[in-house]
Amino acid sequence: MTHEATTLASWTRALRKQLDVLGLDSEQLCAQAGFEPGALDDPNGRCPLSATTRLWQLAVEASGDPALGLKTSQFVSPTTFHALGYALIASCSMREMFERTVRYYRVVSDAMELELRECADCYEFRFLTVPGNLAPAPEALDAFAAIYVRSCRNRLGRDFAPLAVYLQRPEPADPEPWHAVFRAPLVFSAAENLLRFAKPEFEQQLEDGNPELAEHNEVVLKRNLEQLQGPHWVRKVRARLQAQLPEGEPSAERIAQALHMSLRSLQRHLADEGTSYEAVLAETRHALALQHIREANCSISEIAYLLGFSDVSSFSRAFKRWTGQAPSQYRETLKND
Known part of the structure; x- marks a missing residue:
């Protein structure tokens, strides 16, 4: 039986807040999407991706606003992502923040595979749909991209902008809201969802970083991750391979680096699942x-x-x-x- 991806209920609650601001009946829309009554009341609860995606579809239809995801991102705060949110705002650089996102995002959702890749003069942050799983709604991916650009602005200043934004979603009839949020070269119908950032900004040390607070929240995240951990390392490696194979056969070391772990750890995880990198x-x-x-x-x-x-x-x-x-x-x- 295929495991259905899930997301934290607190993430879906951000969409409910946006709908309430618009004067729409968020409770009724949740019921139409297939949520059980009270399912979103527990901030630690997890919602199936199929219901969350359906809610996004109904929300766009009810609001008539294809840019709803961009606006919903404003209702996301550190508490939305629980311990991960606090670990991110305590990170000492943007690189550190995004590396933590990649390591622990499964605590929030297993609907995507994340990758941070260092290039010659930039960093590339990819969010990939998981092969074999239902794809998240385009509006949810809009919100995800906007959340992380806003996070950068919160740490680096309001004038910050990524080098480029690539979205798989088709170009909307009016792309202006996307240009207004990202303030960067924007490519729709792209091969993958990707944010590109300048290296100097990503590597500079942030004065408001707090290593002790970040480490404290990492303890919580590791515990949560262990509770969620299932036989998924093969799936994670497959996702990285699919992304990197067109560039040539990637070594096990390269895949381990993309997963932010040592080669030995990767080999151990795969062995635990009865297989090997080869x-x-x-x-x-x-x-x-x-x-x-x-x-x-x-x-x-x-x-x-x-x-x-x-x-x-x-x-x-x-x-x-x-x-x-x-x-x-x-x-x-x-x-x-």
Whole structure:
């Protein structure tokens, strides 16, 4: 049975506050979305992603406002994310803040996989939908992006703006609200959801950081994470592999770094789930190969590239190990079925 992603009830309560401000019946909309009465009253409760996504859809329909997510972000405070919120505001740099977000966000929600990547002259913060799970509503992703840009402004000043914002959502009829919030180059219908930040601002030490407070809240977060921890490391590695394979086969060290852990810890987690990095890499490539081979407009060489192989022959050999047929033969068989 597939585990359905969940989010903290306190996150959904922010949307209810926005609806109440608009004069809409948030209680009725929650009932329509499938929430049990009183389900959002417990701030420590967790809500299924299907109900939360449905509520966003109903909220946009009732308000007639496609930019509802951007506005809802204003109702999110540190207490919304519990101990994580306090650990973030106590962080001593923006880099530290986002690294904590990546490490502990599962306490808030397991609907997304987060990644902070250091590039030559910037940092890239990705929020990826989990393969096989229902995708969060576009408005929820708008809110998520806006929350973290606002968090940067709270620490660095009102004039702060990211270098660029990429959103997978289609471009709205009126993109002005998004430009007004992000104040940065904005790309809609992007391949992935991504915020790009300048390195100097991310690495500078913040005078209001409080390491002791951050560490205290990390103790709580680690305990919460242990309670939620299930056999999900394979899923996390697969998500990172899918994002990084087009750039070439990533090493286990690189995936461990993306997950903000040591290689040894990653190997131990996978071993606990009865597998290894090499096995997960092969399984992920195999699954993606079978998916892409069915796409008539995707050439064999393109598939090899998307799966991170150095050349077509390497991909062909691997594909034959998996299926007993060369990629072109397998594709021909599909046409005859």
